[in-house]
Amino acid sequence: MKLLRVGAKGAEKPAILHTDGTYRDLSSVVSDINGASIGAAGLAKIKAADHGSLPVLDQGSRIGPCVGNVGKFMCIGLNYADHAAETGAAIPAEPILFMKATSAIIGPNDDVILPKNTLKPDWEVELGVIIGKEAKYIEEKDALDYVAGYCVVNDLSERHFQTERGGQWTKGKSADTFGPIGPWLVTKDEIKDVQNLGMWLDVDGHRYQDGSTKTMIFGVAHLVAYLSQFMSLQPGDVITTGTPPGVGMGxxxxxxxxxPGQTMKLGIEGLGEQQQKTKAYAA
Structure with missing residues (x-):
């Protein structure tokens, strides 16, 4: 299933992308696409609904973030061997963890506002993993049982803030609008091999990133199990898993x-596409 949230910011309706290409309103089935509805029971309830009889939503409506009320937005750094090579960084012995503020989350096609005093804003197409049930001290062999689905993430970064102003990476990752997610939460049953998905990103029509999840250093199952050793993962949490080569920094x-005034387009095989326009910060 491809689940989405449609409508104005703060008033999104839960929806499903029907086989006929329309957005069908799930409001009579679940209150939202969030941690409460994307566990096994919630997804079974959505799947069992008669999608063809649900109301059709306006195809021209805004698409919001594909999951609401995200509790944690966890990120993995330098997780593609070819991206590590382009930055000149050593392959990490363990996953590099940092957090992105949930206030950065926006819809997949919302405008990206470059922050005040920005010097080095950058793009990063990434695979997002959305947790479906609480994971705590789990084993890698079981890790995908805790995943509800996947999505596209643009892990926007301000490199000056991230690497030249001391401390940890979070300050360079968390500006408002620096976390577009969606368009869809694609349930894991629709993805045959999450470690073999093509991914790409263009800026103003020029292809900068053209990679695949197969070059991940640490795969999805390893990352979910690894994170669960340090914190519990809750339904609706998002993990963004690193980027292939082709970022602006490289x-x-x-x-x-x-x-300001540029257009980013990005996508991942089977997970849909995003498009954002960049705008200057205005007080």
Whole structure:
């Protein structure tokens, strides 16, 4: 199933992408697409509904973040061997963890506002993993049982804030609008092999990123199990799992940074596409 949230910010309705391409309103089935509805029981209830009889939502409506009320937005750094190579970084011995503020989350096609005093804003197409049930001290062999589904994430980054202003990476990752997720939460049964998905990102029509989840250093199951050793993962939590090469920071001979008035398009095989326009911060 491809689940989404449709409507104005703060007033999104839960929906499913029907086989005929329409958005069908799930409001009579669940109150939202969130941690309370994406466990096994909730997904079974959604699947059992007569989707063809549900009301059709306006196809021109805004698509919101594909999961609401996210508790934690966990991120993995330098998790693609080819991306680590382009940055000159050593392959990490264990996953690099940091957090992105949940206030960064926006819909997949909402505008991205470049933060005040930005110097080096950058793009990153990433696979998002959405947790479906509480995971605590789990084993890798069981980890995917705790996953509800997957989504596209643009893990936008301000590299000056991230790497040149001391401390940890979170400050460079958490600006408002720096976390587009969606368009859909694609349930895991629709993805045959999460470790073999093509992924790409364009800026103003130029293809910068063209990679695959197969070059991940630590796969999805390992990451979910690993994180669960340090904190419980709750239904609705989002884990974004690293980016392939082609980020602005890695361009040669000089890095390329985002500017106001540009258009990013990105997508992952089977998970849909996003498009955002960049705008300057205005007080």
């Amino acid at each position: 361009q040669k001979p000089e890095p390329i940074w985002l500017k």
